[in-house]
Amino acid sequence: MGDWAGVVIGLVLFVVFSPGLLFQLPGKGRPVDFCNFQTSGVSIFVHSLLFFGFMAIFLIAIDVHIGSG
Template identity: 40%
Template sequence: MQDWAAPILASALFAFLAPGLVFQMPGNESPLGFMNMKTSLISMFLHTVLYGLFLILLLVILDIHLYA
C-alpha cells in the first residue's frame, strides 16, 4: 500500500496558493486581493512561506495518511 497523502496535499495546496489565482497577499491596492491574476515578488515569497508552513502542519504535525 502506498501513502498518497503527501502528493495529493502538495498538489492541492500548490494550486490553491498560487499567487493571484484565488487570493493574493499582499494585494496591489489592498492587503488582500481576490482573483486578480497578477503577482509580485513579495506575494510569491509570502505564498511560498505559507505553502511550506501548511505542508509541515498537515504532513508532519497532524501526520495525515491516505492509503490506496
C-alpha cells in the same frame, strides 16, 4: 509505496496558494486581492511560506496518511 498524502495535499495546497489565482497576499494596493491573476515578488514569497507552513502542519504535525491499498 502506498502513501499518497504528500502528493494530494501538495497538489491542493499548490492550487489554493498560487498567488493571484484565488487570492493574492499582499495585493497591489490592498492587503488582499481576489482573483486578479497578477503576482509580485513579495506575494510569491508570502505564498511560498504559507505553502511550506501548511504542508509541514499536515504532513508532520497532524501526520496525515492516504493509502492506496
